[in-house]
Amino acid sequence: MKPRVSLSLSGQQHATLKAHLFPGDGKEAAVILLCARICGDRLKLLVRDFVLVPHDACERWPDFLSWPGDSIEHALDLSEQDDLSIVLAHSHPGGLFEFSKADRESDSQVIPAIFAGRAARHLDQTWHGSAIMLEDGSMRANLYDKHHQCEPVDMIGVYGDDIVFFWNPDSFPGSAPTRPMAFTESMREELSRLSVCVVGVSGTGSIVAEQVARLGFGDVILVDHDRMAMKNLNRILNSTLSDAQAERLKVDVMCESIQAYREDVRIEAVPSKIDCVDAILKVAMADVVFCCVDSHIGRQICDLMASAFMQPLFDVGVTIPVRQCGPDQFAILDVCGRIDYVWPGGTTLADRGVFTPESVAAECLAEVDAAAHAERVKEGYMPGSHEEAPSVIALNMRAASACVMELVARAFPFRHDPNAQRARASFSLAACEEEFFSEAHWDKAKNALLARGTKWPLLGLPVFDK
Missing domain, CATH: 3.40.50.720 (NAD(P)-binding Rossmann-like Domain)
Incomplete structure (x- = not known):
């Protein structure tokens, strides 16, 4: 089975996001990814830019995060010209590699607002989503269509000096938490x-x-x-x-x-x-x-x-x-x-x-x-x-x-x-x-x-x- 949906970012981007999401204080933090889309026999999202949500603008706890609406409005402004997809990402310092109930409830409120903020002149199908990152850099994400139906991002590829793939365990059950060994x-x-x-x-x-x-x-x-x-x-x-x-x-x-x-x-x-x-x-x-x-x-x-x-x-x-x-x-x-x-x-x-x-x-x-x-x-x-x-x-x-x-x-x-x-x-x-x-x-x-x-x-x- 090949991924139906993937997200690609550079090693440099990934390192910058990780440094912001894990500043060393054990509290959650947030970034907003702005992604181009390639639609063919699968959907590929490409991270073009991102917004680092200031730590002092958020209410941050080890298992809770509240961030200001003006960061999302800024992301909407940046995405408007090329109709980029918006992916809201935050850290899970506790190591939970799945979306919590609070995460899903937040998506149900914020994602419809992001769709509502899209310029009427854009007619192509689009997707927005959310993502989480753990302290080791591993990531997973979900996307939502215009009906706010959720679909998992099957694979997140990070391309730098090393090439790393993060597989969604729901899409690929039994995926090892560590990278496979060469030649096996x-x-x-x-x-x-x-x-x-x-x-x-x-x-x-x-x-x-x-x-x-x-x-x-x-x-x-x-x-x-x-x-x-x-x-x-x-x-x-x-x-x-x-x-x-x-x-x-x-x-x-x-x-x-x-x-x-x-x-x-x-x-x-x-x-x-x-x-x-x-x-x-x-x-x-x-x-x-x-x-x-x-x-x-x-x-x-x-x-x-x-x-x-x-x-x-x-x-x-x-x-x-x-x-x-x-x-x-x-x-x-x-x-x-x-x-x-x-x-x-x-x-x-x-x-x-x-x-x-x-x-x-x-x-x-x-x-x-x-x-x-x-x-x-x-x-x-x-x-x-x-x-x-x-x-x-x-x-x-x-x-x-x-x-x-x-x-x-x-x-x-x-x-x-x-x-x-x-x-x-x-x-x-x-x-x-x-x-x-x-x-x-x-x-x-x-x-x-x-x-x-x-x-x-x-x-x-x-x-x-x-």
Whole structure:
């Protein structure tokens, strides 16, 4: 069973909320979450902003809280322009991980008032709700529709250096109060509730798709517009001669392969480039995204989606730079791989220089010029060599495995060192070296897209307007 309703917030947001809700005096405290909504085959709420209700403005006790109405009025004002959902959150210092009778009575009075305060010009369906947090940071929440009917938030995802999921025990009875241990059946069971998207299912992407499917993700979304060719057979997993001869879509080949060993998986093939509205809206439903493309445009779109949809993003790239040392003779300079982990609100791929406005513009220009674009594609894995079918599956395996292990290490921690030290991992097989970089290595630009959701134009790009 996958979550019908989820709430996403960044690790940074969660830490700020926790510090305010538990100031150290053992008394309840309050915050108000302002959330964008994504509606599709499930409902996702994304925390865009919040109001920290001043402690001295409340009547606070270890098991009771009364807060001023002007804080809610302020939240209504902030939410009005983009019709954000309001979630009233408070702490339970005593450790009760459920809504008390007083909580439910408070909701029955306040939630209808919040709906009544919504501007008449907003016609879309909306939800408001309430949430609680315990001192260890665990959270659960309820939502109410316009008829004030209550529905539990099944999963709350916190995405930072570590990835944490809080499961509603009413929706998932028997959920362990602690995080599952890596590489266990408990890990697989949790992954079965989650949705993963792999953008690009060629060299590294087919290997990533194979791994996430066998790890046990319940929903797998594959995005790629390209078709099989003979030159792909030496590096795309599960591809066959007949696939190449029939020029089958790569996503169809991978879907068929996964379904041959996973009867419990829900898999969706999206035969499209990622810079397409329909593809972007499909990816918006995923809990986790892997970017396995070899284009700057594709990486830019994935980077923007990670911010707008509050998704943890894992980006992988490999290259084998060469130099010409004589007529038709080349020498390898290095054999390189790079894995970047991006969490919403942290440094982006753009901040890290993985792509630049200039590189995206140049790529767009190359696609307009068919000859130039063909030349760029021909460069492929080995810039300078014009090798169309390089034997790089071993390199791809190394990089793709490191990329998927990055997810496992962050959601089910096992490393001796903090995950914060590994925002990027890069390796040189020629020099037998591996380097790691923390978030502090890059300057972080202001991120206006954070928790934008599916507001038009999508990703803030005019080209994706209605």
